[in-house]
Amino acid sequence: MGKGGSVDSVSVPKDEGTRPVNNVKQEQTHLAKLAANHPDKRFGRLYRLICHPEWLMSALDAIRTNKGFNTPGTDGVRGEDLDQDRIEQLAEKLRSGTYQPTPVRRVYIPKRSGKLRPLGLPSAEDKVVQSAIKLVLEPIYECVFRNCSHGFRPERSCQTALRAYLRSEGRLHRGLATT
Secondary structure, eight states, rough: OOOOSSSSSSSOOOTTTTSSSOOOOEEEEEEHHHHHHHHOOOOOOHHHHHHHHHHHHHHHHHTTTTTTOOOOOOOOOOGGGHHHHHHHHHHHHHHHOOOOOOOOOEOOOOOOOSSEEEEEEHHHHHHHHHHHHHHHHHHHHHHHSOTTTTTTTTOOOOOHHHHHHTTTTTTTTGGGGGO
């Protein structure tokens, strides 16, 4: 986003997102090293990465195995419908500032109690854009988290938190509580 840009009007230079970038893994490693070595660094020009078709294809690959990957959003498009051409079109929409997320499709799924739980289903393109944003931000913020933090992190879960707690023989970190 350019200076003074907003969510409604994105100003991206014409060649942003079209210049070659390192492969996605290399760029993520570079971002992670910068973030770790310079904790106060402010990152600029990250949007250009999201606009690049290579990043969008990596984002698509990252969500391909998700359970809801082929569930259509309000536009009826499924994950498997996204091919290289559609990803190129999405990249162009992002670059030109014409991309607009679509409203989620609301469905209700049954809970064990018999009640219904609301679930929002984004469009396939929105899933890819969200995944691309995650690919850019995750390496930057991952180094900020403490090792004892397990929520919503790669290769971490409630189970890994419990295992770490049990390995520590029931002691919580920072002297908060002991058994």
